[in-house]
Amino acid sequence: MVGANGDLDVCASLAVVAPLKTGGDGFLSVRARPSSESAELARLKPHHPLAICELSEDERWFGVVYSPNTPDRLTGDCGVLSPIEGPAFPYDGPCESGWVARRYVEMTAG
Secondary structure, X not given: OEOOOOOOOOOOEEEEEOOOOOOOOOOEEEEOOOOOOOOEEEEEXXXXXXXXXXXXXXXXXXXXXEOOOOOXXXXXXXXXXXXXXXXXXOOOOOOEEEEEEHHHEEEEEO
């Protein structure tokens, strides 16, 4: 879900995929739901930018929006870097969305 932040951006925080453990898989899985048992939607490398839009009830997962086409920066083209009036709604913009484990994310703004 995105929005319902009043005068704040649709997704109020920015982050990147944190550096991952040496010898590990080298990617962070994006999941369909906030669970490691959920379907994997994508794999993101360290430093891939993310817009943080939601926090799971157990506070272990972030709902994110990201651009698969610009892994070096998050652009305004995703439509989440400005306010939108109204209640929260499922993201349906031009970028991708899903859930990532919070412990592998570094906040950069917000």
